[in-house]
Amino acid sequence: MKFQFHNSNLLFRLTTLLAISGISNISNILFLSTPVNSIPQNITNTNLTQNSEILQNAETAYTEAEKLFQVGTAESLTQAITKFSQASQLYQQIGEVRSQAAATGYIGYIYSLLGEPLKAIKFHQQTLQLRITAKDKKGQAITLNHLGSIYDQLGEKQKALDFYYQTLPLRREIEDKKGEAITLNNIGLIYDFLGEKQRALSIYNEVLPIRKAVADTRGEAITLNNIGNIYDDLGDKEKALELYNQALPIYRSLGDKNREATTINNIGSIYNFQQDHEKALTYYNEALSLRKLVGDKLGEANTINNIATVYDSKRETNKALKLYNQAVSLYKQIGDKSGEAITLQNIAALQKKQGNLNDALIKIQSAIKIIEDIRINFNNQNLRTSYFSTVQSYYKLYINILMELHKQQPSKGYDALALHANESSRARSLLELIQEANADIRKGVDPKLLAAEMKIQKQIEDNEKARIKLINNQGTPEQIQALATKTNQLLNQYQDIKTQIRINSPRYAALTQPQPLQLKAIQEQVLDNDTLLLVYSLDQDKSYLWAVSKTEMTSYEIASQSEIETLVKRFRNQIIRPQYNRKLTAIAAEPLSKILLAPVANKLGNKRLVIVADGALQYLPFAALISPNSDPEKHRFLIINHEIITLPSASTVAIIRNEQKRKKPPSKKLALLADPVFSIDDERFTTQKPSLKPATNNLESLALKRAIQDTDINFQRLPFTRKEAEKILKLVPEKQTLQAFDFDADYNFATSSELNQYRIIHFATHGIVNSQQPQLSGLVLSLFDQKGKTKKGFLRLHDIFNLNLSADLVVLSACQTGLGKEVAGEGLIGLTRGFMYAGSPRVIMSLWNVSDQGTSVLMGKFYEKMLQGGLKPAAALREAQIEMLNERGFSKPDYWASFTLQGEWR
Numbered sequence: 001m002k003f004q005f006h007n008s009n010l011l012f013r014l015t016t017l018l019a020i021s022g023i024s025n026i027s028n029i030l031f032l033s034t035p036v037n038s039i040p041q042n043i044t045n046t047n048l049t050q051n052s053e054i055l056q057n058a059e060t061a062y063t064e065a066e067k068l069f070q071v072g073t074a075e076s077l078t079q080a081i082t083k084f085s086q087a088s089q090l091y092q093q094i095g096e097v098r099s100q101a102a103a104t105g106y107i108g109y110i111y112s113l114l115g116e117p118l119k120a121i122k123f124h125q126q127t128l129q130l131r132i133t134a135k136d137k138k139g140q141a142i143t144l145n146h147l148g149s150i151y152d153q154l155g156e157k158q159k160a161l162d163f164y165y166q167t168l169p170l171r172r173e174i175e176d177k178k179g180e181a182i183t184l185n186n187i188g189l190i191y192d193f194l195g196e197k198q199r200a201l202s203i204y205n206e207v208l209p210i211r212k213a214v215a216d217t218r219g220e221a222i223t224l225n226n227i228g229n230i231y232d233d234l235g236d237k238e239k240a241l242e243l244y245n246q247a248l249p250i251y252r253s254l255g256d257k258n259r260e261a262t263t264i265n266n267i268g269s270i271y272n273f274q275q276d277h278e279k280a281l282t283y284y285n286e287a288l289s290l291r292k293l294v295g296d297k298l299g300e301a302n303t304i305n306n307i308a309t310v311y312d313s314k315r316e317t318n319k320a321l322k323l324y325n326q327a328v329s330l331y332k333q334i335g336d337k338s339g340e341a342i343t344l345q346n347i348a349a350l351q352k353k354q355g356n357l358n359d360a361l362i363k364i365q366s367a368i369k370i371i372e373d374i375r376i377n378f379n380n381q382n383l384r385t386s387y388f389s390t391v392q393s394y395y396k397l398y399i400n401i402l403m404e405l406h407k408q409q410p411s412k413g414y415d416a417l418a419l420h421a422n423e424s425s426r427a428r429s430l431l432e433l434i435q436e437a438n439a440d441i442r443k444g445v446d447p448k449l450l451a452a453e454m455k456i457q458k459q460i461e462d463n464e465k466a467r468i469k470l471i472n473n474q475g476t477p478e479q480i481q482a483l484a485t486k487t488n489q490l491l492n493q494y495q496d497i498k499t500q501i502r503i504n505s506p507r508y509a510a511l512t513q514p515q516p517l518q519l520k521a522i523q524e525q526v527l528d529n530d531t532l533l534l535v536y537s538l539d540q541d542k543s544y545l546w547a548v549s550k551t552e553m554t555s556y557e558i559a560s561q562s563e564i565e566t567l568v569k570r571f572r573n574q575i576i577r578p579q580y581n582r583k584l585t586a587i588a589a590e591p592l593s594k595i596l597l598a599p600v601a602n603k604l605g606n607k608r609l610v611i612v613a614d615g616a617l618q619y620l621p622f623a624a625l626i627s628p629n630s631d632p633e634k635h636r637f638l639i640i641n642h643e644i645i646t647l648p649s650a651s652t653v654a655i656i657r658n659e660q661k662r663k664k665p666p667s668k669k670l671a672l673l674a675d676p677v678f679s680i681d682d683e684r685f686t687t688q689k690p691s692l693k694p695a696t697n698n699l700e701s702l703a704l705k706r707a708i709q710d711t712d713i714n715f716q717r718l719p720f721t722r723k724e725a726e727k728i729l730k731l732v733p734e735k736q737t738l739q740a741f742d743f744d745a746d747y748n749f750a751t752s753s754e755l756n757q758y759r760i761i762h763f764a765t766h767g768i769v770n771s772q773q774p775q776l777s778g779l780v781l782s783l784f785d786q787k788g789k790t791k792k793g794f795l796r797l798h799d800i801f802n803l804n805l806s807a808d809l810v811v812l813s814a815c816q817t818g819l820g821k822e823v824a825g826e827g828l829i830g831l832t833r834g835f836m837y838a839g840s841p842r843v844i845m846s847l848w849n850v851s852d853q854g855t856s857v858l859m860g861k862f863y864e865k866m867l868q869g870g871l872k873p874a875a876a877l878r879e880a881q882i883e884m885l886n887e888r889g890f891s892k893p894d895y896w897a898s899f900t901l902q903g904e905w906r
Helices: 008-016 026-033 045-071 074-093 097-113 117-133 137-153 157-173 177-193 197-213 217-233 237-254 257-273 277-294 297-313 317-334 337-353 357-376 381-390 392-408 414-424 428-437 447-472 477-504 506-510 519-525 561-576 582-596 598-604 615-619 650-660 699-707 719-729 753-757 797-801 831-838 852-868 873-885
Strands: 531-537 543-548 553-558 608-612 644-647 668-676 737-742 758-764 778-780 794-796 809-812 820-823 827-830 842-846 899-903
Touching: 045 074, 045 097, 074 097, 097 117, 097 137, 117 137, 137 157, 137 177, 157 177, 177 197, 177 217, 177 381, 197 217, 217 237, 217 257, 237 257, 257 277, 257 297, 277 297, 297 317, 297 337, 317 337, 337 357, 337 392, 357 381, 357 392, 381 392, 392 414, 392 553, 414 519, 414 531, 414 543, 414 553, 447 477, 519 543, 519 650, 531 598, 543 598, 553 598, 561 582, 561 615, 582 598, 608 650, 644 650, 644 873, 650 899, 668 719, 668 753, 719 737, 719 758, 719 852, 737 753, 753 758, 758 852, 778 797, 794 797, 797 831, 809 831, 831 842, 831 899, 842 873, 852 873, 873 899
Parallel strands: 531 608, 608 644, 644 899, 668 737, 668 758, 758 809, 809 842
Antiparallel strands: 531 543, 543 553, 778 794, 820 827, 842 899
16 A cells, blocks of 8 residues: 655645744744734733743743754654643733644644644644634645645545635635645545546646746655656556656655655555565665654554565465554554555455455455445545445455355355445445435525536536637647646536535435345345346456345356456457358357356246346347357347346345335326437538538537547438437327427427426437546537527536436437446446436436447337337337347347346336
């Protein structure tokens, strides 16, 4: 584990203005921080001599404390606390508030150095109140930043962010560039911890030039080290080592032993990763000596944990276990929950290797209890999701231990506990989002916050338009990148405002956290007699499958994650290749079917299959796999005997059903959008073509360039979507429909409150999925009005989240609409999740680009089965797919296997 900087040494020197001002005389400091007449006006002449004596004594105590602080050993720091306490009390007697705040703040800082964060918090809170009384904005900012840093070290990341975001506007208001850089750097640390590496890197790159501009050498080294940490985590070890070696001599020249120790520790981690154990131990032991010298208990715990990992790798398990336990004791002593959890996980993994499964189980359960507590403290749902993605290894280890125990004691129910552990690790944020969506959390929120939300949305749109204009007018790469960076910053601010809305919402506060279901609850609340739940969990060495029916549950050990991923990629590539070969497809499908389905072959029957996939399996068209009960030569597709539904987790269905009970069913049948206008060259412009440059003058089209930069999609007209839509509309009475074609198939239609009246909402258009930035995913609608004037035509993911739908079904008859950014523990974050949040219990979407004509034929058959045949959506989709595979010209899985239903099947 790498310990990362929190800037606390530098920050506190700012507290007294001593180090940054280069002033050593305490009287000068008082002159800077108080009125020229440093004795308060309410002191009478009679007491002047006495108060002057008190002031002199306070200055003497402060100066002595300062000298002890500069020595920097644990003993001298403890002595400094006594002297600063004397000074604080003396300043209080004469009403010298600013000086009292400086002394009190020093005490808080020293306690944080000595690894006693709770005491540090107490004194910093006292300091903050004193500085508010003194109307000292610079001092307030420094203290707020300190509090953020301490909560960060304690693992309370949301509290830390709250304090940092209180600090930032104060520092900007007083134009404290140095302080602004410190706070931004600390915010970057939190995003780094949460796995938001690119966001953290973006912040660090913003900080570095500020620190260079104000000649903050120490700060520059801090940021270099933190950038090194990012590259280390991203796997670029050489780049990381280069940055650490740039930072190290700066710390040595400044005599900053705390940060010198941290950087040496990080270099040791590089060599540890490279399995150069002796070199790693040399660096770790040097770091440990420095940390003991300065009394840095947190750093000491981190380095001891790291040394233990080296001995663990060397299989010197007794040494490793002893050191891990030392680290846990230190983490508990200082209250660092994150460090405690990491080390408990390390102990559990070691004990598992030793075969000591019961002790390993206790340790990993303790670790998971900690990370669950940390997770729930995040009000920002994105940060909660990001954090949870970084701790999935805890659940994988927990599942592995439980399944090993199940092998030894198959009648004890350990496999059921493993299923619950897997359920606890999946789609937790989605459960909370679905519950939140139906609570109308904006009701009762301060209108100013809601106005700020709308304002930031408009700023995002305006900034994107400005960026696109630059692209259109050959702006420089630097100008274009600057606006792209600003868009990212605005998106981050948008998330922060949404967090504030949650915090201030009475309805959000009343929500209880939805709990993942255990086996019995899954069987009672989710399953029926005709349904079999298949749950997959992929892991490095081995993966697991649970088959759950209404009355029983069985579990299986299956192939490793890497083997499964290779087979999934090969099978997908075979299906979507232009020249379809049935035999080669069967060959590619056979090993997957053997791994994923053969273990449960005798349980399948003709049951509906509800699949909770993991990792690469989320991209797999299960419908096109070979049934394990058939002759591989005949290539009998799984869809022939089974409805197939996908879910992010089994608990998702239970909460969807619960939320649907509160909804009033829509009164009308079908709202449909199809065949939008994407190009100025479209033949539907009946009058003379507008005198606009094609495409490049269309801001909405250009806006999509950023969203589709990693895709092969172009915005050609989809003529078959019109035929598809017209055929569907004939199945429903006209009064029960709402339709939008051509220029009317636009953003205003898609976001109209009228849609709330319809049970089925059908979008037949291009879908865009940005796997790196899911907020840029969306649906492409009409980009022009009838006069050729550009208009907003991109329904982004945040727009979809803001819809309020009562629909039973949303059909996304577009390309790749089932994909998105894969986030460990959450699955694919994209359009499907957006429409579920917006209120739809089920969504039909696609896993790859599908031909316009093939989609049209499939959708026509699907709606016939559903609207005329009276079938449920899942059953209707299966019947349509079977007809397609038996129809000449459309039998290739490429045409029909891409579409799947996610969500409720009843």
